[in-house]
Amino acid sequence: MQEVAVITGAASGIGRGLAERFAAEGMKIVLADVEEALLAELEADLKAKGATVLAVRTDVSNAAEVENLVVRTLDTFGAVHILCNNAGVVCSRPIWEHTLADWEWVLGVNLWGVIHGIRAFVPRMLAQGDACHIVNTASILGLVGGSGEGIYKVSKHGVVALSETLADELAQKEANIQVHVLCPGWVRTGILESSRNRPDTLQNPAEKTRPQKPVIGGSRNTRAEMEAGMSPAEVAEHVYNAIQNGTFYIHTHPEHKAWVRERMERILG
Numbered sequence: 001m002q003e004v005a006v007i008t009g010a011a012s013g014i015g016r017g018l019a020e021r022f023a024a025e026g027m028k029i030v031l032a033d034v035e036e037a038l039l040a041e042l043e044a045d046l047k048a049k050g051a052t053v054l055a056v057r058t059d060v061s062n063a064a065e066v067e068n069l070v071v072r073t074l075d076t077f078g079a080v081h082i083l084c085n086n087a088g089v090v091c092s093r094p095i096w097e098h099t100l101a102d103w104e105w106v107l108g109v110n111l112w113g114v115i116h117g118i119r120a121f122v123p124r125m126l127a128q129g130d131a132c133h134i135v136n137t138a139s140i141l142g143l144v145g146g147s148g149e150g151i152y153k154v155s156k157h158g159v160v161a162l163s164e165t166l167a168d169e170l171a172q173k174e175a176n177i178q179v180h181v182l183c184p185g186w187v188r189t190g191i192l193e194s195s196r197n198r199p200d201t202l203q204n205p206a207e208k209t210r211p212q213k214p215v216i217g218g219s220r221n222t223r224a225e226m227e228a229g230m231s232p233a234e235v236a237e238h239v240y241n242a243i244q245n246g247t248f249y250i251h252t253h254p255e256h257k258a259w260v261r262e263r264m265e266r267i268l269g
């Protein structure tokens with residue numbers, strides 16, 4: 001049986017890496033994203049390499065659009081085996097300065113996007129009964145605390161908690177669905193240009209006079225760190241191996257495990 005993989009945030013960065021990796025395995029690929037030009041470009045690219053591809057313009061923060069994604073997937077390919085809830089955005093300033101629009105935008109994509117994916121796809125996967133995998137993209141920032149990226153961290157801690165709960169509940173049910181949570185450090189992607197996809201309805205009126213400057217940890221050179229980061233292809237290889245091996249926490253940067261350990265020690269006192 002040829003597997004069907006659905007990837008959100010597929011048009012760029014890690015999502016694109018996953019699409020290319022799964023296509024190389026001969027899987028049928030469903031690409032979901034709001035960035036239509038890049039989506040069409042990737043669709044054409046993968047098709048030129050012989051892949052079977054469906055591109056569905058999907059805003060993951062919208063439940064009806066995610067429902068449309070699962071319906072289009074099943075209508076076209078008859079099944080779904082891998083769901084990568086990967087779309088994500090970032091927006092940074094001191095946490096008390098964030099506007100309601102900032103909270104709604106980032107939580108809408110990063111957390112509600114995953115919630116909508118789970119609600120739409122899991123019942124179909126359960127009914128289908130085939131072996132399935134759900135890969136939720138969190139971040140190393142979903143496992144640590146500290147200053148910087150407040151809303152992003154709230155969203156990614158939520159994705160980790162959601163994934164842990166989902167994995168345990170599916171295991172208790174003896175469902176044929178494995179869950180994985182991807183927790184990367186820096187990856188060379190378009191994430192620092194996230195505002196390119198911010199909807200008009202969630203823009204801050206004052207944005208022009210107070211542009212966003214993503215800063216992680218408050219002082220380091222974010223862009224330089226990202227540009228020195230891992231390639232999306234390497235992240236995709238980690239994900240592919242985790243699916244093969246049944247790994248739940250996908251650590252692409254094992255050196256950051258020390259941060260998790262430090263946090264746990266602070267919690268335990």
Ligand SMILES: NC(=O)c1ccc[n+]([C@@H]2O[C@H](COP(=O)([O-])OP(=O)(O)OC[C@H]3O[C@@H](n4cnc5c(N)ncnc54)[C@H](O)[C@@H]3O)[C@@H](O)[C@H]2O)c1
Pocket residue numbers: 008009010011012013014015032033034035058059060061086087088089109137138139140183184185186187188189190191192193194197226229
């Ligand atoms: N780049 C990193 O260093 C890094 C580290 C840890 C985790 N992550 C996570 O990886 C995931 C992918 O991000 P990336 O780094 O590849 O960035 P990216 O900007 O290159 O890709 C994100 C994709 O999500 C899409 N997207 C944005 N809003 C959307 C929406 N409402 N609906 C559907 N698609 C939407 C964008 O169009 C884009 O194609 C995100 O969840 C991000 O938080 C990234």
